Structure formats: structure tokens, C-alpha cells
Amino acid sequence: MSDQVELLLQVNGAARRVEAWPLERLLDVLRHGLGLKGTKEGCGEGECGSCVVIMDGKLVVSCLVPALEADGSSITTIEGLGGEAGLDSMQQAFVDEGAAQCGFCTPGMIMAANALCQGGRTMDHASIREGLAGNLCRCTGYMKILAAVRKAGGARP
Numbered sequence: 001m002s003d004q005v006e007l008l009l010q011v012n013g014a015a016r017r018v019e020a021w022p023l024e025r026l027l028d029v030l031r032h033g034l035g036l037k038g039t040k041e042g043c044g045e046g047e048c049g050s051c052v053v054i055m056d057g058k059l060v061v062s063c064l065v066p067a068l069e070a071d072g073s074s075i076t077t078i079e080g081l082g083g084e085a086g087l088d089s090m091q092q093a094f095v096d097e098g099a100a101q102c103g104f105c106t107p108g109m110i111m112a113a114n115a116l117c118q119g120g121r122t123m124d125h126a127s128i129r130e131g132l133a134g135n136l137c138r139c140t141g142y143m144k145i146l147a148a149v150r151k152a153g154g155a156r157p
């Protein structure tokens with residue numbers, strides 16, 4: 001008999017049922033249970049931002065969210081951005097500005113940057129830097145990342 005529990009989530013606009021172990025993390029459910037490998041595991045301790053997703057409208061570090069806590073919630077991952085028309089504006093700006101090197105931090109950066117610029121809020125350079133301070137890029141491509149976020153967010157100079 002399995003000791004797994006069944007979770008019902010709304011993921012990227014679709015209802016998903018998934019089995020999870022009681023102590024599993026949302027990150028594991030997304031990557032292994034649902035095959036959404038765009039969400040990355042870096043530190044596993046809430047320090048690097050590579051695993052961030054939107055849960056019920058808020059940015060969360062999925063490595064620190066117990067799977068059981070996510071039951072019934074609505075999740076958006078990097079796979080949920082854009083659509084048939086193509087990439088969303090932040091993804092496109094990262095492409096245009098060459099803001100991804102190895103790409104490991106990129107999904108988390110884009111999720112965090114979109115949350116930062118939510119509602120068309122215009123951000124200045126310092127605000128973007130501060131807003132993305134929890135997202136680490138091991139390739140240290142910060143200048144291009146900031147340029148992409150400024151471009152997509154319509155930031156003030």
C-alpha cells in the first residue's frame with residue numbers, strides 16, 4: 001500500500017492530480033511528479049532563487065514549500081509563460097539581450113522579474129537590482145539580465 005498522498009493542483013492553467021510523499025517539496029512534485037523540469041534546484045535551501053514559481057499569485061521558493069501545503073493551489077511555472085503566439089515579453093527580452101549563458105538561473109530569474117514588473121509597474125535600475133537580489137547567477141551575467149528586465153519592464157533609465 002502506498003503512503004503517498006494525492007494532491008490536486010492547478011498548474012499552468014490545467015488541473016493536475018499528482019501523488020506525492022508527505023515530506024516532499026513542491027519543487028520535487030513539479031520536476032519529478034509532473035515533469036516540469038524548467039524549475040531548477042540550485043541550493044535547495046531558499047537562497048538562490050533558481051526554483052521560484054508563482055503560487056496563488058505570490059512568488060515562492062518551491063524548495064521550501066511542502067507539497068502538502070500546495071494542495072489546492074494554483075501554480076505557474078516557466079512552462080506556463082508565453083503561449084501559441086510565442087515567448088512572453090520577459091522571455092523574449094532575455095533572448096534579445098543575450099541574458100542567458102548556461103541558462104540554469106534563467107527560469108527563476110524570469111519568474112522573479114515578471115513578478116517584479118507585475119501590473120506594468122515601471123522600475124528603475126536600483127529597484128530591479130534590489131528586487132532580483134535573491135536570484136543568483138553563477139555565470140555572473142547580471143548586466144545583461146538587468147538590461148533584459150529593464151527592456152521588458154519598460155523601466156525608467
Ligand code: FES
Pocket residue numbers: 040041042043044045046047048049050051052061062063064
Ligand atoms: S533551490 Fe530553491 S532557492 Fe535555491
Ligand code: FES
Pocket residue numbers: 099100101102103104105106136137138139140141
Ligand atoms: S546563466 Fe548560468 S547561472 Fe545564470
